[in-house]
Amino acid sequence: MAVTAQEAKKTDSIIPRTERYGLRVGTDLYKIARSIYDKDYKGFEVTADYRYSKRIYIAGEIGNENKTTDEPQLNFTTKGTYFKIGADYNIYENWLDMENMITIGARYGVSSFSQELNSYDIYIPNPYFPGSGAVTTPQTFDGLSAHWLELVAGIKAEIFDNVFLGFTLRLNRLVSNKKPENFDNLYIPGFNRTYEADFGVGFNYTVSYFIPLYKKKDKPKTEEEPKAK
């Protein structure tokens, strides 16, 4: 068994691997599924990456969200579009001609959106007067925007020829945040829920299709010169 493996490795180092380069386009399954089961959410995201070198992929996402958030004291609807661009680095060493990926990467995200405050409550710590402090006159705040950075960890596995299932986890940090007057950006499309600190988290489950554009031979790992075919 060990001998066979060693022999296989030897063969592998002699014949250079052919790596495929191309563009992969996909969509976030979670946003599609949530749009179906959650009546307060409509969202869609298109993902894409382009293989730049053996390990580096230029990657990005573009999406749109319409989400109504119901908090005990507030109810608001966020609508907007976002765009993220960056790169992924594949740390996974594949066997033979497999093309699975474990990636770490980064994105710069930009979102343009509006907040509609549907209703809110006046917080009264010691209520005495009858009737609540609920205000139900909707207010719209347009022209809002946010910029942020994301650290991305992800996996992609080829399940059929050229079809990949992927998952990424993201740690976000706001760089700039244009807030509405007398309200706050409690949800930002693409960034998700905001916290008192400027951090946030996100994830996606993607299905994507790889469009091969060209092939390139990988450099041999041994110091020997590869035999000419």
Added chain:
Amino acid sequence: MKKFVNISIALVLAVCFFGCEKDDICAGTTPTTPRLIIDFYDFANQSAVKNVTNLTAIAEGVSDTLVFNNELSDSTRYYFSGNSLALPLNVNDTVTKYRLKINSQSSNPLVFNEDLITINYRTQQLYVSRACGYKTIFRLSTITEQGNVEDQWIRSLLIENPNVENENDVHVKIFF
């Protein structure tokens, strides 16, 4: 391949962890809608604070007497004794009227008496946080009293600070 599976599982578990955030609760220490702070002074010596005894307060249009001490269950929960009183203002209106009665526990009709004070103000809603929503702050315009001239206990009223934005400031002084 094993490494690939392990990292996949770790990532999925990480999402579950982030998904389980606790609900936000409006902390009692967060300044929200303030009450009107009234300090009591001696009419004869206007720089000296003076304590009221067993004061009760009931707002017009409200059937219940204002509770000053939630921890008590008997009628003493409605009594306030001291020199600095906090009265809630109605956020859904621009006027709040209170009937203030002192020495409420006394059975001697010559000792207890009741005055009606009228507080006029403007309101403004300010955003606080996700958990607390909004608060109302007030700007006082006038404060007046009505009562039977012969048994009024309040001798004069003064707006000390018209901006009711927190409970650290004294907003109104009552001399008696």
